[in-house]
Amino acid sequence: MLDFASDALRRIGLNNLNAARLAVLPATDTMRPMRIAAIHGEWITVHDGDAGHQARALPRLLASLASDHDTLAVGDWIVVDDLAGEHWIAARAEPLTQLARRANDGRRQVLASNIDTALLVMGLDLDFNLRRLERYIAIVQSAGIAPVIVLTKADLAEDAGERVAAVERRLPGGMPVIALNALSGEAAALLQPWLGTGQTLCLLGASGTGKSTLTNTLAAAGQESAVKTGGTRKGDGRGMHTTTARSLHRCANGACIIDTPGLRTWRPDADETTLSATFDDIAALALHCQFRDCRHELEPDCAVRAGTDPDRLANYHKLLRDARRGEQTPLDRIAARAKWKVISKAAHRHMREKGKP
Ligand SMILES: Nc1nc2c(ncn2[C@@H]2O[C@H](COP(=O)(O)OP(=O)(O)OP(=O)(O)O)[C@@H](O)[C@H]2O)c(=O)[nH]1
Numbered sequence: 116m117l118d119f120a121s122d123a124l125r126r127i128g129l130n131n132l133n134a135a136r137l138a139v140l141p142a143t144d145t146m147r148p149m150r151i152a153a154i155h156g157e158w159i160t161v162h163d164g165d166a167g168h169q170a171r172a173l174p175r176l177l178a179s180l181a182s183d184h185d186t187l188a189v190g191d192w193i194v195v196d197d198l199a200g201e202h203w204i205a206a207r208a209e210p211l212t213q214l215a216r217r218a219n220d221g222r223r224q225v226l227a228s229n230i231d232t233a234l235l236v237m238g239l240d241l242d243f244n245l246r247r248l249e250r251y252i253a254i255v256q257s258a259g260i261a262p263v264i265v266l267t268k269a270d271l272a273e274d275a276g277e278r279v280a281a282v283e284r285r286l287p288g289g290m291p292v293i294a295l296n297a298l299s300g301e302a303a304a305l306l307q308p309w310l311g312t313g314q315t316l317c318l319l320g321a322s323g324t325g326k327s328t329l330t331n332t333l334a335a336a337g338q339e340s341a342v343k344t345g346g347t348r349k350g351d352g353r354g355m356h357t358t359t360a361r362s363l364h365r366c367a368n369g370a371c372i373i374d375t376p377g378l379r380t381w382r383p384d385a386d387e388t389t390l391s392a393t394f395d396d397i398a399a400l401a402l403h404c405q406f407r408d409c410r411h412e413l414e415p416d417c418a419v420r421a422g423t424d425p426d427r428l429a430n431y432h433k434l435l436r437d438a439r440r441g442e443q444t445p446l447d448r449i450a451a452r453a454k455w456k457v458i459s460k461a462a463h464r465h466m467r468e469k470g471k472p
């Protein structure tokens with residue numbers, strides 16, 4: 116039986132849903148539940164809430180994941196076995212969420228697992244791009260992760276109020292939009308609703324928008340509250356560490372932040388394939404379309420149109436168009452428009468001729 120009673124695990128993000136998925140894994144007395152905190156090739160840093168350990172994954176676990184086009188990722192909950200003094204990852208709990216992208220070689224690459232909330236960080240100063248923000252939202256939501264829009268540098272921007280209003284107008288109602296100064300301790304108070312025990316967050320956004328600054332501020336707030344409540348740690352005597360193990364940071368009220376190099380360098384507007392990867396359901400249906408190169412627009416016997424919510428499909432088409440446009444040069448764009456003109460003229464002519472007696 117695995118032991119989940121430990122507060123230490125809660126501090127690195129264990130919640131009831133994850134615990135339930137860990138509980139169904141086959142486990143022996145020598146196994147302990149832990150979380151993946153960093154991956155460097157074969158060696159994986161696993162954390163038990165008190166300390167990090169270096170571990171490797173059992174080959175049969177890797178093989179079974181690979182056969183499902185899946186891999187281990189930072190944030191995964193796992194059970195670790197102690198075999199002759201070495202740590203081995205024996206099993207992985209089915210992740211609640213996975214943020215993935217399609218690698219250059221076409222393989223699915225999981226960037227992080229079990230993230231509840233993504234803080235989509237955008238600066239109110241220079242980096243202000245609503246389109247990119249919408250793309251982050253689409254990808255994050257399609258992965259089952261809740262987006263929270265965080266507009267940093269509220270202290271620097273003169274027209275902050277106007278820009279916040281512009282974001283709110285553009286996004287669907289009810290989407291949280293928080294403007295703040297990432298350097299100020301106040302940031303933790305504003306984000307309090309998403310920082311509860313057992314919550315895991317990640318920060319996504321362009322370079323220089325304040326992700327590190329905000330992570331440090333939230334982690335420091337966690338430290339303060341631990342001191343305030345008299346929280347001392349038994350064991351290794353290293354004191355309360357904010358950086359748990361490279362990419363897993365503890366913050367206020369028991370939430371934690373995943374900050375891996377993969378997430379840092381990932382951009383939602385990278386390419387078309389990244390985007391398609393987040394619409395796995397469409398990719399799966401597309402295998403059953405009559406035409407191999409079906410675009411799921413007007414083609415006959417399209418399995419995607421038959422099996423997908425029209426609204427979701429429209430959104431998918433729109434995001435793809437945007438992605439392509441982002442990759443086009445101005446000349447490409449003119450050529451694409453000219454091509455459409457020719458096609459629509461031909462279609463009109465065809466209709467007119469068909470209409471003749
Ligand atoms: N005044 C002010 N400065 C901020 C705020 N947020 C970030 N900064 C500053 O902006 C600069 C960039 O912030 P970072 O936290 O390094 O940005 P980042 O998103 O982590 O950038 P990368 O590491 O390149 O991805 C730093 O000099 C911060 O001090 C803010 O809300 N107000």
Ligand SMILES: [Zn+2]
Nearest residue numbers: 404409411417
């Ligand atoms: Zn189709």
